[in-house]
Amino acid sequence: MTWDNFLMAGLDELKPQRREYLLWFYGRHLGAEPEDVDRLVRESDNRPCAVPISALEMNTAPLPANATTPVAKIRNRLIATYGPTCMTCPTPGDRVDHDHVTGLVRGLLCNWCNGRVDLCLHVNGCAFADYLTTPPAAGLRIRYPNRGRPARPAALDAAGRRARREEIATLRTPPCAPCA
Numbered sequence: 001m002t003w004d005n006f007l008m009a010g011l012d013e014l015k016p017q018r019r020e021y022l023l024w025f026y027g028r029h030l031g032a033e034p035e036d037v038d039r040l041v042r043e044s045d046n047r048p049c050a051v052p053i054s055a056l057e058m059n060t061a062p063l064p065a066n067a068t069t070p071v072a073k074i075r076n077r078l079i080a081t082y083g084p085t086c087m088t089c090p091t092p093g094d095r096v097d098h099d100h101v102t103g104l105v106r107g108l109l110c111n112w113c114n115g116r117v118d119l120c121l122h123v124n125g126c127a128f129a130d131y132l133t134t135p136p137a138a139g140l141r142i143r144y145p146n147r148g149r150p151a152r153p154a155a156l157d158a159a160g161r162r163a164r165r166e167e168i169a170t171l172r173t174p175p176c177a178p179c180a
Helices: 016-030 034-046 070-082 127-133 136-140 158-171
Strands: 095-098 105-109
Touching: 016 034, 016 127, 070 095, 070 105, 070 136, 105 127, 105 136
Parallel strands: none
Antiparallel strands: 095 105
16 A cells, blocks of 8 residues: 555455444444544544553553453463563553454553554554554454353444434433423
């Protein structure tokens, strides 16, 4: 891809799984339509993702290495395979990151990066985009434990969201006499 094309890169330039995830994430959480997400991806070149420079920017206590929870076992396996640092910055990694659509573990991130990685809209050229495009732990095929929670329902399309809002509006009780 040349620099001229990079500025026009949109959803079509992303791998199908990444494109599906961005549409799900921004559609579900922000109510964005696919054309809005495409516009955000196209404009993302002007807004670089910030990656922490040092551990001074981190505010998390280290997690115990001898924990026996399912997530701790995955974390220990990732540390044994890839080392203890975050996969997008040079700080210690302490969070197991996973794809919320597929449920597969993507890698080990620090707390700061884990809270921001899904907001990255870049096609390439930033640490988050490279991490999301080719997740380091994808080859391990580890499924993140669901902990007994029911699976998330599929995201609604625009018509479904509109119908849900109308349904909720009919459920609202009318104001009482003093408030009316």
